Amino acid sequence: MSNIVLCALDVSQPEHEKPVLLRAAQIARLDGARLDVMTVVPDFGASVVGSYFSPDFHEKAIEKAQADLSAYVTEVLGAEVDHEVRHIVATGSVHEEVLRAAGADKAGVIVIGSHRPTLRDYFLGPNAAQVVRHSTCSVFVVRGD
Template sequence: MPRQTRLILCPVNLRHLKVEYNAYTEAVEMAQRRGARLIIATVAPEIERNLNIYNSDAYWGDELRKFVAAHPAEGIEIDLVVRKGAVHRQIVKLAHERKVDLIVMEAANPKVQDYLLGTTASHVVTHAECSVYVVRS
């Protein structure tokens, strides 16, 4: 009997969304087909390099809401989450805390051509307790 997918996590790197957001599109389509809820998450740095950002939780939360508004996910219940810290660790931690059934994420940083699988995706695949669907750009 196939496993039911009720909750999907899709981490997005808001700094690279102008380049690629294929994983988000794939996650939305999967959630629509499976009737699953979708968590869209972004991970902000612990120490913000941009001195114009005074409250990174609020800033990245607003950016995440703008992204979802520009790319609506019709008919899906969505939770937006902003975390701080190391991206690969926060994705695995969030998936564990929320008991996620599936993580859908990009393969690599679009600027890095030398990796077969990006270091973040590789860590998540290795350490996540759930299935991980890696989307190649």
């Protein structure tokens, strides 16, 4: 089906992301595909909010996200699998960065989690819905609480 499976995770909510990562690893294994695991750090630099952070805040946030992502993959899938996984940390809007990474690497499938929508999600649209709506490849949504 695909030579690349892109798994989008929110490393700040590991308890909700475990089924997503496990399903992505299963799909990659079944397809003989490479597993790319990504997370997205918000971009505060260009906003008024950004002026309240130190100049090196973004670099530190990227480093922490990279370390958290690798540690989480190791915890859930094991160190042997983590060694084979490509880790991606992007900055910006979650759905835009997931779509950008999938397009750039020509991913065959995106695996992303979804949660029970809140009232806010009905107005803004959750990331999973945006990815499904705008992706040019297949999207597997792992439904959570």
